[in-house]
Amino acid sequence: MRAPDWEDRLATYLDRVAEEPFAWGSNDCALFASGGIRAMTGVDPGADFRGAYDTRQGSAEALRTFGEGTLLKTTTAWLGNSKHVSQAKRGDVVMKDRHTLGICVGLHSLFVGEEHGHHGTVYVPTADCTRAFTIPFDAPSDGEDR
Template structure:
């Protein structure tokens, strides 16, 4: 069972820092690999190793979810983590908003995306989450 390490907050901050300006890339730096990397940083365990290096396009991502996951991203997350009500998500939990997977940072969701011409990590304020789903990363 994945449990956060005692210094998980420092580990998460260290993971996020070099990614702030890294552009989206299917299979390398997309919402799934980003969230899995955050969990690995916090727990020392990669929850999605079967997906690494398996796709490089949107179609490939969907195929990988069918082949290695539970058919789609929410179902795959349900199989790997405890589902929680999104309003109860805490720092370090995984949240999906509008189909985009990211890491709850308390008042906002950190996710891979773009704001204007800047690509990298974006903040989605909690009040702007759309049809959110959430999963607990254990303590």
Template sequence: MKLPDWQKRFSEFGKARARMPFAWGSNDCCTFAAAGVEAITGVNPMASVEPYDSEFGAMRRVAEAGGLQALASEYLGTSVSPLLASVGDVVLVLNEDREMLGICNGVNVMAPGELGMVALGMEAALAAWKI
């Protein structure tokens, strides 16, 4: 459930992550999406996940779950069509032939990039999770 001040908290999340570079285990697509959900709801859906700090650790967890969509569904519930995504919802996108998670800002999907947050087009969205 979204907190009463979720819009302000979501805006602050965006400002905090705007220039934060990509880092496995702290600002990769899963931890980015989880932090966005936490900003909106006060609950980190990845709180019980064993920490990792490498691509290998992240990919092992994704493989164990059966893929990124299955992993996201494990923590966020059943996915919906990306056409139903609205501000604050988690979105699975295909970026340069690689799946990644981000957060819908109403127009684009915001996700961690090499040097900070990047905007990806919703036309690349494969699935979404309502928050």
């Protein structure tokens, strides 16, 4: 569940990684998204993946070994079923295609990559993404046990 100060925690994380270049096994799309989830919730769903590979082929093997076989199936296992990208909100994990994860920051989403010589996070219109996954909020408590 998202921490009460999740927005500040997410902003701090995104600032920290803004200039980090893409690197398989340490700062690829899945681990970037997992780091955002960790910042907002304190739980790192990608912990088993970190440092376990350093190539594209290694990432596919890691998805089979530590995940559910594909990035989509693994992300669904982490966060539950996706929703239409038009419902994406700040802090949601988004998928640009079946192979790329990012973090929604509003009308744009951040992905790890390179653009115009800049290595680090790059902005992509959220509308160009294909799926969104919600990181749950704590349910408001009314004092009753359910």
